[in-house]
Amino acid sequence: MRRSDRLSEIIEIVQDGRLHLARDIAEQLEVSVRTIYRDFDTLVASGIPIDGERGVGYLLREPVFLPPMNLSLTELEALHLGMEIVVAAADSELQAAAKSLNRKIDKVATVNGKVPKDWGFGVFSFAQAKVGFEHMPRIRTAIRAKEKLEIAYVSLDGHASDRVVWPLQNAYWGNVWTMTCWCEKRSDFRSFRIDCITKSRLTGINFDDEDSALLTRYLDRVNTELAQKPDGKT
Structure with missing residues (x-):
């Protein structure tokens, strides 16, 4: 896993507002505890509002999110289509980011509490791309x-x-x-x-x-x- 991807995963883990031990995160991400310590130091230095210390645990003081937006079903379909194109036509770094974004969309972008099941279509042949x-x-x-x-x-x-x-x-x-x-x-x-x-x-x-x-x-x-x-x- 790329370090940038691991940092994103750590933010997702601590976004639930609970206290998380470095050893548990290290086990989940299959890296050393020392690596997780360094990752938390990097996140804090970059301005992410994380509280905690080594041996005690870490938590996110406030969520990291975009401002709330009201999107129509067509806008949601367009957003999801764009991510599907990236997943199909980009390199591994962008593919991983698009898949992560898709998961986040599926968690919050709902219609009557349910995500439309008919998303995920493509419009181009991506073989040459x-x-x-x-x-x-x-x-x-x-x-x-x-x-x-x-x-x-x-x-x-x-x-x-x-x-x-x-x-x-x-x-x-x-x-x-x-x-x-x-x-x-x-x-x-x-x-x-x-x-x-x-x-x-x-x-x-x-x-x-x-x-x-x-x-x-x-x-x-x-x-x-x-x-x-x-x-x-x-």
Whole structure:
């Protein structure tokens, strides 16, 4: 289990307002008690209102939740559909988050006390979208940390190349994912299909993109090019 997933599980466990012993949580999550102690230290340091101490137990002072919202059945179906798409079409990290969110929705988003049974449908074939998902966690990490990424890429016409890129944004187009980035080889913006990436590696080298200026420049360029086309089409 990823540490981020374990931290989410710990929050879910202590949300019942009762006192929980670290050894019980450790047994449930199949990790050491020392690991649970460190996890609680991390949660407290991040601002989660948890009270307790080692050897005594831990409890959540107040729940962590979104403000109450009244959603229609159609809105609930749309929310659930979105999570089903993520479960079917994303990498393991996002799949785990979507499944967790689905469980939370099922607990609180009810109609007359019951969750509709006919949810859980999909609208796309995700076979092609799944290709290359092993690279998605690294790409997201690179975007968040502004870290350069080495990739091996095979274009649709079969041309292979190695690139060092500065990942800026992922986009989903209904059947494939693309990565918008600055390509050092071309000294220009490029958009690569993630299912065409055969290898990826985080370099540990950061790039300079203060206040996301590169992505803003790219989007401005796209909007300008669209405005210059007579029919406004790509």
